[in-house]
Amino acid sequence: MELDLTAEQQLQRDAAARFIAATCPISTIRDLVRSPAGLPAGYLDAAAQLGWFAMFVPEQHGGGTVSGSAVRDAAALAEERGRTLQPGPFGSTNVVAAAVTAAGSPEQRGAWLPPLRDGTSVATWAFPAADGPSPSSLEAAAVPAGFRLSGHAPLVQDAALADQLLVTAVGPGGPAQFVVASTTPGITVTALQSHDITQRFASVSFDEVMVPAAARLEGPGGAEADVEQQLQLACVLSVADTVGAMDALFEMTRRYALDRTAFGRPIGSFQAVKHQLADLGLALESSKAVAAAAVDAMDTRRDDSGETVSIAKAWVADRGVDLAQGCFQVFGGIGYTWDHDLHLYLRRITMNGLLFGSADWHRERICRLQGL
């Protein structure tokens, strides 16, 4: 992504790097694994002050970007966060903020955006399917006062931390979205353990949850179009996070290959290892290239951005795992130890590849978008 950053974006990224180094370096990540909140104290406040949740919020509600492009800024920050496997609801809150800005009424925007921007409110997107957001098992029935939600969203990132949920359901006339407080009666959030110990997940069930009509979120183009935009943004940020993690892991591995010796020389001098690392370098560079293309497509609002984002998501999911596994092989036995950082990267990269649609799911989507 470094090719495409403006001077202001570089400053923002450097400020993020400094904040991370001071507040939540990798050594802290592993301590947080066992903490209930999963975040250092004051992390969200400080992140909000750095503008991490302001990018998709209009200026009139206290938001703003450094470059004029929210998606570019957010992707650059996501990549920086991925390098050090940062915790917290960065993608989650930003996807909801973007959705509210794009689809919310003036009242909804005025009510929901400022707390998100300040970091005092955390939001996340709850959709029903564990693999790809097709709203099939979450229903919204119309009732006199509004809607009644029933169903189950099996995998929602940051749900235990979130006070607001953006819920995608099947309504009377098609897809319907709502922003509801997670404390609303009938909502049960069950924290899950996951393969990726650097991020938090929960399942959310809706047992005849009553929500007022004012909670319904629908943009001028309809809920289906809103969901599509949310999916694209969630994927682009996830891909950027993964690319950052891949970059950091690859560099760690390259250094290891230079430092570690066997048979009298650095293991990186053996052709087998050199060729392995060259292939992993290709996985990394091709991932950076397609990730940048996806950001560009979204930023320039191309008609085919949905397809480009899916290509990037599927590609980076596969290449990310290739890279993580390949680096594991270079590290050898030490990669099996808890104390080594490799497994943290492996977990994050692998899980990211499965969220918001697996590689297979996105490939099928590509075919459908192509009219096949």
Next chain:
Amino acid sequence: MPDEDEAIEEYRLGARVWLADHVLPRTGRRPRRTVDDYTPEVLAESRVLQRTMFDAGYAGITWPTEYGGQGLSSAYESAFLEEAARYELPDFGPLTATTFQICVPTMLAHASPEFLARFVPKVLVGEALVCQFFSEPSSGSDLAGVRTRARRDGDQWVINGQKVWSTFAHLADWGMCLARTDWDAPKHRGLTWFAVRCDAPGVTIRPIQQIGETAEFCEDFFDDVVVPDADRVGDVNAGWAVTRTMLGLERAARRPEETGLGGGPGALAPDLVRLAARAGRIDDPVVRQRLARAHSAEFVGRALAARVGEHLRRGERTGAFAAYDKLFRGTYNPIRARLAVEIGGAPAMTWIPGDAEGAETSLAYLNGRTSSIAGGTNEMQRNAIAEQILGLPREASVDADRPFREVVRDVDGGRG
């Protein structure tokens, strides 16, 4: 520099007018796709056009004026090429690039002024198409390990040996030939380049039948071929430096046009969709995964090529970074060819005799590894990436510092 911009604009407009008046537009004629489309007669047409372009001042735009070029900056050349994109420029098949982008620019960097004054004007008017006499039966990846020998005889050299994989040598006028001139020096320090006439006595060029049934590269035999010292390119025994220049130019010539990613993903592999439809498998989830994989790899390849090009243009990476682009194609082209076979199945691998489209899957499969092997194998790209980009230590060499004569004796004599 506003004056310069104005001058380039004026140049561009002049080119636009000239092209419209003198050159056929691209539309309306099927582009040449196979090597069989190139005959001496087809080349003759392009030679005439090349001469016309020279007379109008559009040949050798960046080449020195003392040799017949226009001596302009690459900005002028880019302007011309942008205007000419819609037109049928002289087309010598692969010899276009080997002559104008690789061999002659190498000559310009290393040959004597006397040679260039004689040779370059012929090139500019289309009378000297140049191929490469580079690889040999016993050395491909090991470029410095060539055994074709050039023995000095007064003010001439006598060349004996054999070359292979010389693309379009059967249609070329000249070949740039790498030969060994010192067998007692280590391999990199005993090499010299020569410009050799393809019709010189003792030169035998034979097209090699390829597995795709066409013949585009040749084996070439040199039996006591006499080359004047005046046709030497670069200093005696200093051929490796010339080789490095040529390899850099080859790499640049392989780079796709700097169009960036303006196009987006585009249509999904129409040829593969046709195969799937013909096999009645468009709705098969497995086939759909394959279609999407092929389509994705194509788009990612373009994204990577654009990114590599951008890095190199900004001078942020060494030339070796382009190896990622080559390795990508060498990795994913075979995969795509295989995906086509898996999608189309046996019906795609049989066809009515004469049905060129029906033969495509088979042909693409046979040619699938071209990018993995030609112009630098995947393994050589990995070496370059590992050593020059990732900073990993070079392999210990068993031959780089020893007299080449000894190396040959050991590999040939020791184990038969």
